[in-house]
Amino acid sequence: VEVFNYGRTREGLIPLWAGEGDTPTPQIIYDAATRSLADGETFYTYQLGIPPLREALAGYFEGLYGRPFTADEFYVTCGGMHAIQLAMQLTVSHGDEVVLLSPAWPNFAGSAIIQGASLKYVALDHGDTGWTLDLDRLFDACGPKTKVLVINSPANPSGWTASAAELRAILEFARERGLWIIADEIYGRFYYDGDSEQAQAPSFQTLRETHDRILFAQTFSKNWAMTGWRLGWLQGPAALGQIVENHIQYNTSGVAPFMQRAGIAAIEDASDFAQSQIDRAAAGREIVCQTLDKFANVRFKRPAGAFYAFFSIDGHDDSMATAFRLVDEANIGLAPGVAFGPGAEAFYRICYLRSPEGLSEAMQRLGTWLEQQNA
Ligand SMILES: Cc1ncc(COP(=O)(O)O)c(C=O)c1O
Incomplete structure (x- = not known):
């Protein structure tokens, strides 16, 4: 700054x-917002997001990851940042510890600290092959107070991208220890590995079971040039729906419906x-x-x-x-x-x-x- x-x-x-x-932002997206405004969509709305947007998100992810998703896993938020803050609110409070990889986008730390949690950084190594993660160092860093692992892959700022094998090992470790994973895969489609057939980076989405303790923070900001709109989503177990709804009620009371219409247009008309x-x-x-x-x-x-x-x-x-x-x-x-x-x-x-x-x-x-x- x-x-x-x-x-x-x-x-x-x-x-x-x-x-x-x-x-x-492309015109087709903001046209959807202005149309919605003109139609009078200016009243209180669903706290968790309007049903057609949640349906659209489930369909979008099905297309990306080739597995089923249901609308009730998706909770619409004011940008990726709000999704991360909600994920922290759901998982940690005073006395708990959050383990992060560094270098790290600073807002992960900020959102944990607001919750009263302490931080433990595990440094990525920087050598001849670029940034790499020593998994043993990550696992050794987790102690009795650890409640959450933040895994941002592909990462801001380093571009470090976990392999599927690394993600699997992290998920298995988290399962054994009963830890939550906050998975920030917002750059998942910005992936350039020429050796890979995949269009997007390796993801927890293809490895997880529905009961796994993973909260995904996501956003419209980057893929659709919508940084100023503040529109994103949290994705997590559908069983959390009521508690997420309560948190959204007390945080923001939901996202403006005309913004959500823009989100639907982004997914459906701006691929x-x-x-x-x-x-x-x-x-x-x-x-x-x-x-x-x-x-x-x-x-x-x-x-x-x-x-x-x-x-x-x-x-x-x-x-x-x-x-x-x-x-x-x-x-x-x-x-x-x-x-x-x-x-x-x-x-x-x-x-x-x-x-x-x-x-x-x-x-x-x-x-x-x-x-x-x-x-
Ligand atoms: C890793 C990461 N997560 C989340 C965000 C937040 O995105 P949003 O603009 O949707 O709040 C950013 C923004 O730069 C980011 O780099």
Whole structure:
């Protein structure tokens, strides 16, 4: 936030720091919202989401994962963030511990702390093959107070993407210990593993049984360029319906019906747009990686998922100071790793869900700056 505030008004600055693309929401989606408003859908509505949206979500996931889903597993929320906060409200309180992998998107920690829970970070390793997880270290970190494992795969900011075998091992461990998993798979469709037949990242969705203690946080933000709409969903055991309803009642009392109509339009009428977002990220990834790969002092391996490059630069370990310098000296905005928890302090995050032209220009500026440092 500090770097953002420092650079946001710079003329010509290319911002790569935010976790969102540069494309506006497609018209077919906001037309559905304005139609709903014109039709007078402005009254209190279902706390858990309007039935046609919950049905649409179940159908969407059936298409993605090739297994049955039912509408009563889906609870509509004010964005992915609200889904994560609800998941924490449902699972932890004062004295409980939440185990997280780091680097991590900071809001997981924030939502656990609001609940009075304590945090334990398990650092991913960063080496020749990129970011990797030592499963034994994760399991050893779980003690008697641990109630929840947060698994964000593909991850923001590192792009680390768990294999199906890793997810299976984590699920089995959680079953044995009676732990909840908060699964954040919001970047699941931003997956670039060329060796795989799968269109999306490995997921708990294909491994779980209906009774498993998994709460999935999800969002319309990224696939449909709807970050400002604040529309998402929590997915969890249908048996939790009444308690989720109570929580939503006291948190937000539900999501505006016209926004939910937009969500239905996104799923039913804007699948081409979602695919274009994924293609845009894949093209952006190439542009960014080609520049980063050229520099021997840049530590970076292409991760399989999400839409971020997260890398370090030898000799530039103070990511905050260097991010300020990059604003002044290269007119580009990168997110400093220091925002992403232990082990991330010397890293930089670039979001590449952006126009190829803007990204090429930004990477040229970064390349020139890196050459100047090496001269
Ligand atoms: C890993 C992760 N989860 C959840 C979210 C929240 O998304 P939303 O905009 O729907 O609140 C983000 C946003 O950047 C994210 O990176």
